[in-house]
Amino acid sequence: MTVRLICDFDGTISERDMITTIMERFAPEESKPIIEAVKQGRRTVKDGVEAMFQLIPSDQYDEVARFAQDHTRVRHGFPQFIHTCAQLGWKLSVVSGGFDFFVLPIIHKFSTGAVDIYCNHLDTSGRRLHVQWSHPCDPACEGGCGLCKPSVIRELVQPGDSVIVIGDGVTDFKAAQMADFVFARAQLLALVEERGIPHLPFTTFDDIVAAIDDREASLHAYIQ
Ligand SMILES: [Zn+2]
Structure with missing residues (x-):
């Protein structure tokens, strides 16, 4: 597990x-x-x-x-968050609808290795930029995601695993519905509140690390 x-x-x-x-x-x-x-x-x-x-x-x-x-500014506390996950043996996957040319350099700058990264690529062989999606929707998804976060979760998660989703937008909502617990901000926060999905709001990664470190935080009632 x-x-x-x-x-x-x-x-x-x-x-x-x-x-x-x-x-x-x-x-x-x-x-x-x-x-x-x-x-x-x-x-x-x-x-x-x-x-x-x-x-x-x-x-x-x-x-x-x-x-x-x-022009990429990283939210405060991200390096400490990677460190905390690694110490606990929790598996961190960055699953992004964005592109390798900005996601990879940023993550590699802060991580010593143990982070899985899912993101997309731009094909420059034609006259105009062409998107290559690394993980398109599987048959279980209704489609239209681009990079399909639910498909990635289905691929990664084994029975008995606990799943925590961290996100901010509507593109994270399908994934959030598959999670045991969600850390949410912005539009995603309103959506998970509305659906009654167990969650905590966050502003920086310091908030997430604090909840992980606090054994009394509601998060720990939902994960094993
Ligand atoms: Zn999909």
Whole structure:
């Protein structure tokens, strides 16, 4: 029996959503209606993200990657959080709808190794950037995720494992419904409250470490 933490990247480990930040810089006008349509549920995340990167010519990839790395700010307490998980033998997986060119350098900067990373890749062989999803939806998912967090959880989790999901957005909600316990902020917090899913709010990773360290915290009633 293992405690598994499934942690989102954009808006969770990083303070801001990097895909939105990239679009504000490289395709501000054309991306706006696409972002709105995804927010309102008129377009799937998969479809919206693919359409947005199609707006950017492939020869701007290096500039996009550099910009993303320069503009990622990590939420406070993340290094200590990795350390705490490792000490307890809890398995941390970063499961991101974002891309290798900003997720990998940031995680590798803070971790000594024991973090699984799931993220996506941009194909630059065509005229415009083309999204390659590393983990598309499996038949058990209704589809449209892009990187499908429920599929990753189904692949990772063994019977008897405890699952903790950490996230901030609507893209984390399907995963949160599969969790024993959720640490939530922003939109995800409202969604898990509404559904009565066991959770605690967090602002920084210090809050999560404090709950893990406090044997009286509600978290410990839900995991084994
Ligand atoms: Zn899916």
